[in-house]
Amino acid sequence: MSHTAFNHEKYRAFPVIQKLDRRWPGNTIEQAPDWCSVDLRDGNQALIEPMTVEQKQRMWGLLVRMGFKEIEVGFPAASQPDYDFVRWLIEANQIPEDVTIQVLVQARDELIERTYEAVAGARRVVIHVYNSTSPVQRNKVFALDKQGIIDIARRGAAKVQSEARKYPRTEWVFQYSPESFSSTEVEFAVDVCNAVIDQWQPSREKKAIINLPATVESAMPNVFADQVEYFCDQVNQRDALIISIHTHNDRGCAVAAAELAILAGADRIEGTLLGNGERTGNMDIVTMAMNLYSQGIDPQLDISIADDIIATVEACTNIKTHPRHPWLGELVYTAFSGSHQDAIRKCLAQQRADEHWDVAYLPIDPQDIGRSYQSVIRVNSQSGKGGAAYLLEQQLGIELPRWLQVELAQPIQTLAEKQQGEVEPQQVLQVFRQHFMSREGQYQLAGYQIDRQGNQHHVQASVSDADDLMLIHGHGSGAISAFVDGMHKATGIEIQIVQFDEHSLGEGADASALALMQVNIRGQRYTAVAQDSDIVAAGLSVVLACLNTAMKSASIAA
Numbered sequence: 001m002s003h004t005a006f007n008h009e010k011y012r013a014f015p016v017i018q019k020l021d022r023r024w025p026g027n028t029i030e031q032a033p034d035w036c037s038v039d040l041r042d043g044n045q046a047l048i049e050p051m052t053v054e055q056k057q058r059m060w061g062l063l064v065r066m067g068f069k070e071i072e073v074g075f076p077a078a079s080q081p082d083y084d085f086v087r088w089l090i091e092a093n094q095i096p097e098d099v100t101i102q103v104l105v106q107a108r109d110e111l112i113e114r115t116y117e118a119v120a121g122a123r124r125v126v127i128h129v130y131n132s133t134s135p136v137q138r139n140k141v142f143a144l145d146k147q148g149i150i151d152i153a154r155r156g157a158a159k160v161q162s163e164a165r166k167y168p169r170t171e172w173v174f175q176y177s178p179e180s181f182s183s184t185e186v187e188f189a190v191d192v193c194n195a196v197i198d199q200w201q202p203s204r205e206k207k208a209i210i211n212l213p214a215t216v217e218s219a220m221p222n223v224f225a226d227q228v229e230y231f232c233d234q235v236n237q238r239d240a241l242i243i244s245i246h247t248h249n250d251r252g253c254a255v256a257a258a259e260l261a262i263l264a265g266a267d268r269i270e271g272t273l274l275g276n277g278e279r280t281g282n283m284d285i286v287t288m289a290m291n292l293y294s295q296g297i298d299p300q301l302d303i304s305i306a307d308d309i310i311a312t313v314e315a316c317t318n319i320k321t322h323p324r325h326p327w328l329g330e331l332v333y334t335a336f337s338g339s340h341q342d343a344i345r346k347c348l349a350q351q352r353a354d355e356h357w358d359v360a361y362l363p364i365d366p367q368d369i370g371r372s373y374q375s376v377i378r379v380n381s382q383s384g385k386g387g388a389a390y391l392l393e394q395q396l397g398i399e400l401p402r403w404l405q406v407e408l409a410q411p412i413q414t415l416a417e418k419q420q421g422e423v424e425p426q427q428v429l430q431v432f433r434q435h436f437m438s439r440e441g442q443y444q445l446a447g448y449q450i451d452r453q454g455n456q457h458h459v460q461a462s463v464s465d466a467d468d469l470m471l472i473h474g475h476g477s478g479a480i481s482a483f484v485d486g487m488h489k490a491t492g493i494e495i496q497i498v499q500f501d502e503h504s505l506g507e508g509a510d511a512s513a514l515a516l517m518q519v520n521i522r523g524q525r526y527t528a529v530a531q532d533s534d535i536v537a538a539g540l541s542v543v544l545a546c547l548n549t550a551m552k553s554a555s556i557a558a
């Protein structure tokens with residue numbers, strides 16, 4: 001049944017920009033932009049419970065560790081915690097030489113004055129002033145015409161400038177945002193910014209920052225790129241400006257919009273870690289940085305400390321990270337499905353350290369961000385033979401032959417379906433031991449002796465048969481075939497070896513051998529694995545283990 005309130009006719013399409021000279025589609029990103037974290041401001045203002053000073057201090061520590069050189073630390077004129085935090089940074093000497101703090105303020109005189117008081121004594125500060133410019137803000141919020149909006153911007157810019165003169169020991173950088181830029185007529189956005197630029201008179205040596213926000217993301221990223229390219233072409237004194245981008249994620253494209261904006265000529269990106277921020281969040285800097293990293297570009301941020309990033313963001317925002325969050329989510333380097341596991345296993349086995357990364361389904365090496373290969377492949381009912389084999393191989397340190405992978409897949413699938421969930425690596429090992437390495441059975445190897453003449457082997461072995469001890473003699477081209485011959489003579493059971501593999505486990509005094517075998521007895525196949533410190537004993541024992549498995553089945557026992 002349709003819901004009458006759900007009516008698309010309530011909305012209209014975003015106006016198309018008639019831009020026939022667009023150049024950005026042919027550009028590429030070749031280096032990281034300047035980054036500015038706004039976690040402590042835009043991220044903070046969107047939280048149910050804004051960060052305490054302690055949480056802000058913790059977030060600050062992380063941002064510095066990651067290598068941010070510009071950090072918007074708050075809106076100090078808005079609240080006492082914001083003010084106190086900024087004072088702590090300055091008075092406790094917490095700002096490294098190469099890091100610049102940024103503070104946000106509305107274009108209002110009393111707030112600008114308080115903002116300067118808050119940052120007094122800092123070495124270098126970006127004063128970020130803004131007012132909103134879009135039609136809905138002009139008409140409904142500010143009830144002003146275009147000139148009225150330009151006047152707010154110019155007056156705010158002038159006030160920022162005059163206050164700065166009162167604190168000559170600080171190096172001031174001025175930043176202006178036409179808030180709601182992407183919903184503003186782009187020609188008018190240029191006019192407003194030109195008024196601010198005219199006031200500030202920046203130069204190539206002393207640039208101003210013009211920050212272009214998609215305060216609410218309202219159109220596709222290509223439209224935003226057109227707006228940014230138009231702006232960069234038309235704004236005055238482009239070479240005296242740093243063009244910054246501040247996108248939000250209302251349509252889920254904040255990162256894409258920021259990337260296309262770089263193609264369109266922007267220099268700097270504002271965003272937050274893991275995308276916290278108003279509504280659906282700010283542009284996620286971690287995602288954009290990792291997008292660059294995975295293309296061979298140095299992101300100039302340390303994302304290798306992924307677990308630290310997640311733990312700190314979660315502790316400061318009280319928001320959990322989605323397990324499928326791009327690049328950092330708990331599940332993004334994990335494959336449950338069979339064909340993915342198979343491909344990952346094969347590619348990982350061929351990946352060489354001196355070659356570019358080229359692994360199907362894994363866009364980067366999970367180890368780069370501290371994830372182990374152990375967690376790459378996980379097993380549930382969607383998994384094929386490769387998954388369980390991979391987990392077992394990780395634990396045993398051997399490569400399972402394909403025929404045994406197939407054998408192992410069946411009991412693992414049964415278990416996965418039975419428990420309706422993930423099969424842990426330990427369970428895979430348990431199933432393997434239960435199914436293939438049982439030491440119980442009628443026949444056990446008690447001792448052996450081998451004579452070799454040329455290619456001929458003669459085996460004399462003692463095999464316990466329940467309470468008796470059988471002495472067997474056999475001949476063959478190898479120790480195993482000679483033993484099989486002896487067992488045939490002693491029991492009348494013909495054993496045909498279908499598959500046989502041997503691996504050594506461990507090294508030195510602790511080394512042992514693993515013998516893997518599949519036999520055919522009276523038309524049926526049986527599989528077993530035996531382990532022994534002696535490689536020949538492992539090979540003979542696995543014959544008996546296969547025979548024991550066969551003896552337990554109805555067809556042989558009968």
Ligand SMILES: CC(=O)SCCNC(=O)CCNC(=O)[C@H](O)C(C)(C)COP(=O)(O)OP(=O)(O)OC[C@H]1O[C@@H](n2cnc3c(N)ncnc32)[C@H](O)[C@@H]1OP(=O)(O)O
Nearest residue numbers: 045075077078079106107108130131132141142152179215
């Ligand atoms: C897109 C963004 O994220 S912008 C940043 C938004 N962040 C925040 O607002 C968080 C911190 N802000 C606050 O705590 C408060 O807004 C304060 C303390 C700064 C100011 O509070 P108030 O004085 O009550 O004003 P408020 O913010 O509600 O704004 C209302 C008034 O300021 C004017 N105003 C709002 N923004 C601006 C601006 N950028 N420049 C100039 N005037 C502005 C409005 O027109 C309105 O004027 P009116 O009272 O004459 O109608």
Ligand SMILES: CC(C)C(=O)C(=O)O
Nearest residue numbers: 130177179180213215
């Ligand atoms: C203050 C501005 C830059 C902002 O946060 C926005 O427009 O989203």
Ligand SMILES: [Mg+2]
Nearest residue numbers: 042215246278
């Ligand atoms: Mg914002």
